[in-house]
Amino acid sequence: MNWLKKIIRTFFYVLSGSILSTAIFITIFWPGLTFPITIVWQVIIMSAITSCGILFFYSKREISKKQMKVRLVLHYTYINVIVLGVAILCHWIDPTNLVQVVSMIFLVAAVYISVNLAMFNHEKRTADHINQRLRSKYPDEKKEE
Amino acid sequence: MKIIIEECSPGEEDQIIFRCKELNDNILKLIAELKQGQKKLTGIKDGNIIVIDPASVYYFEGVDNKVFLYCKQNVYETKQKLYEIEEDFKNTDFFRASKSIILNASKIKSISPAYSGRFEAQLFNGEMVVISRQYVPELKKKLGM
Numbered sequence: 001m002n003w004l005k006k007i008i009r010t011f012f013y014v015l016s017g018s019i020l021s022t023a024i025f026i027t028i029f030w031p032g033l034t035f036p037i038t039i040v041w042q043v044i045i046m047s048a049i050t051s052c053g054i055l056f057f058y059s060k061r062e063i064s065k066k067q068m069k070v071r072l073v074l075h076y077t078y079i080n081v082i083v084l085g086v087a088i089l090c091h092w093i094d095p096t097n098l099v100q101v102v103s104m105i106f107l108v109a110a111v112y113i114s115v116n117l118a119m120f121n122h123e124k125r126t127a128d129h130i131n132q133r134l135r136s137k138y139p140d141e142k143k144e145e
Numbered sequence: 146m147k148i149i150i151e152e153c154s155p156g157e158e159d160q161i162i163f164r165c166k167e168l169n170d171n172i173l174k175l176i177a178e179l180k181q182g183q184k185k186l187t188g189i190k191d192g193n194i195i196v197i198d199p200a201s202v203y204y205f206e207g208v209d210n211k212v213f214l215y216c217k218q219n220v221y222e223t224k225q226k227l228y229e230i231e232e233d234f235k236n237t238d239f240f241r242a243s244k245s246i247i248l249n250a251s252k253i254k255s256i257s258p259a260y261s262g263r264f265e266a267q268l269f270n271g272e273m274v275v276i277s278r279q280y281v282p283e284l285k286k287k288l289g290m
Contacts, residue, residue: 002279006262057261068260123258126281130264131255133288138251 003058011051013118017111018043025092025107029100039090046086053078076112083108170289173236188214188221195221199237203268205230205247217270240287242266243277250287 022043026035056075057063063071084104087093093100153159165172186197203215207227214223223230230239230247242248252268259265262278276284 002262054261063261063263072260120258120260123260123262123264127256127258127264129290130284130288133290134250134253134255137288 003055007051007054009122010054010115010119011047013115014051014111015044015047017114018047021107021111022092025103028103039092042086042090042092046083049086050079050082053082079112080105080108176236186214186223186225188223190219190221197221199234199239200251202239203249203252203270203272204242204274205239207245215272238287240283241280242274242284243280246274248274248276250284 022039026033053075056071056078057068059067084093084101087104088095093104095101163172163176186199186202188195188197197214197216201216203217205212205214205223205227207213212223212225212227212230214221225233227245227247231241234247238249238251239247240250248266252270253266254269256264256266256276259275262281264276264281266274266276268274
C-alpha cells in the first residue's frame with residue numbers, strides 16, 4: 001500500500017514535469033501548431049509507465065549505498081528508454097533529428113532532477129518534523145555529547 | 146503527577162494502581178519499566194560477561210545469527226535474539242529501525258533523508274544507522290507523531 005501511494009505521488013510529480021516539458025518542447029519545435037487531445041493522454045500514459053519505475057528501488061532486504069547507486073542508474077536509463085520510445089512511437093520527435101533527440105534527453109534530465117528534488121524536499125520536511133519531536137521528547141540527551 | 150503510598154492489610158498482595166485520564170506515552174513507559182523491574186542486559190566481551198543498563202545501549206544489531214549491542218564506545222555480544230529484545234523493550238525508547246537493527250530513539254541526535262523513503266540517523270556517539278522506509282512509521286509513532 002505504501003508503494004502504491006509512492007507510485008501515485010511520483011505519477012503526479014512526473015505528470016506536472018512532463019506537461020511543462022511538453023509545453024516547452026512544442027513552443028520551441030512546433031510553435032503555432034495545434035495538437036489533438038490524444039497528446040495529453042499520451043503524456044498521462046507515459047507518466048504512469050515511468051512512475052512504475054520507482055519499483056526499481058523495491059527490495060525486501062536493506063539496500064546498500066552502492067546498490068542504491070546502481071538502481072538509480074538503471075532507473076534513469078529506464079526513464080530515458082520509455083520517454084524516447086513513446087516520443088518516437090507517438091511521433092513527438094523525429095529520430096533522425098539530433099537536436100530534437102538531444103533536447104528530449106535534456107528535458108528528461110531536467111524532469112528527473114526536479115522530481116527527485118521534490119521528493120527529497122518531501123523527505124527533508126519529514127526529517128525536520130522528526131528532529132523537532134526528538135529534541136522536544138529527549139531534551140536532556142544532548143548532555144551525553 | 147501525584148504519588149500516593151498506602152499501606153495494605155496483612156496478607157494482601159502488593160499492588161500498583163494508576164489513576165489517569167488516559168494511558169499516555171509516559172505512563173506506558175512507566176508500566177514497561179515496572180514490568181521489567183531493574184532489568185539489566187548481559188553483554189559478552191573478550192570472554193567476560195558484563196551487566197549493562199539498557200538505557201546506555203545505542204542499538205542492537207543482528208549479524209550472521211549473532212546479536213550485538215552497541216553502547217557509546219563499546220560493542221558486546223548478547224545471547225538474546227532480536228525478536229526477544231524487541232518484545233522485551235516494547236513501550237520503551239527502543240524501536241525496530243531495520244530488519245537487523247533495534248535502535249534507541251533517545252540516542253538519535255538527528256535524522257536526514259537517505260533517498261527512497263529511507264532515513265539515516267546520526268547517533269550521539271557519531272555513528273550512522275539507516276532507518277528503513279517501512280520502519281519510519283514506527284519511529285513516528287514512538288515520537289507521538
